[in-house]
Amino acid sequence: MPNAEAYLRYELNKLGVCCFSEDWSNILMWSHYAAKHSGICLRFRAKSDTPFFGRAQRVVYRTEYPVLNPLRHSVSKNVETMLHKGKFWCCEKEWRIIEYNKDYGIQYFPLDLLDSVILGMCISEPHEQQVRSWVAQMKHKPSVVKVAPTENSC
Template sequence: MAHKNQPIRFSNTLAGSQQEEWPPLVSPPTLFRYLTTERAKEVLRDNRLYLCSPNSFNDPFDCRLRPGFAGSKAEYKRIGLLLAKGTKPNASRQALRGMVAKVRDKLNPMAFEKLYDSWESQLLNKSGMLCLTEWSNDLLMWSHYADKHTGVCLQFEHILGRDLLGNAMPVRYVDSYPGFSFVRTFAQIHNLEQQSEALVEFGKVLFLTKSTHWAYEKEWRLIDFPIDGQPRYGSRNFAPHALIGVILGCKMNDDCRGEILALVKQREPVPSIYQAAKKDREFALQIRRFE
């Protein structure tokens, strides 16, 4: 189950963070998904993976990072002008200046914090997310996500840009809370030339930044944003060939093992089957071919 990783560089920056570099990361050839036996049966039978709402996550910081809301007079003025142009794109300069003057006092940190709370609620309530990992033998993830080692770990082919899982992106683990500005992002979003890039960058900070306490998970995430305002959580089809391996938990009982094996052997192509087992004199698992 060991693989040589090919390095893929991400030349990204954190939105509003003084051009802080996103560190170079590697893209593994496969990614894994830990599941209970019942969930694994559904995936094997239907070729569908479930994207959940970020509201269901157990980490209170996950996808709930708070940006800064203070802005300079120049930034507030620029935002007022962008809003005015959006309301009346054909208005004269004098008319636009008058519109900006009327809203200037309303553009303050409290107003942007209130706006962000509404925006955050929409993102958390309606986004869909699939969490994957680079590891197939982590003791904690088998315990937490695969029903105390009685479940399954599925191995998927991962090629950047190809099929459903090719759109997954790596989580960035940090020691310090990221500093990023919602005021600056808001201004960029209302500038059509910067809108797409600003949304992507802000989304990376919000949804792909976690504390180093979680670094052991080596997580990758497939994220579906509610750009059209509609909920994006729910099931998604994946190509049958993308599932290349099925790992059985070390505490799976014989009945569940028989059901999983029957579903695996019905697939085309048939994925490889592995068994997780405790190592004799280590706090570790070995993943070996099932016989």
């Protein structure tokens, strides 16, 4: 068993995963991934042939999980299991780019693919100004919008 665990760790260290959602407005996504509405969301323009983003694959939501078995299955089959999540997460409408043994780490993309920067409703004033300043310095000007708070939201 220790050898199998060491092998699995070795293989996992060669893996890179980048996650995206179809729905920037999902309130749970802001809570889970944007510091309770104080972060930002980057919205990109992407199609299946867009560099980097075109490699994204839709996550499948299931009640039963596929089995990860590094000893019986090929690496690609084990990586494929990372495209599955529990059905209760389906509100995320997630897509993932999974890189194995190549190109993981910092990813670069053409800045003109950045369509907009969406500010969380509870973003601090200094952070909002920092983001607006960053966007103002860009050659390509994505829109900057702020999520409107609802009554008693922040």
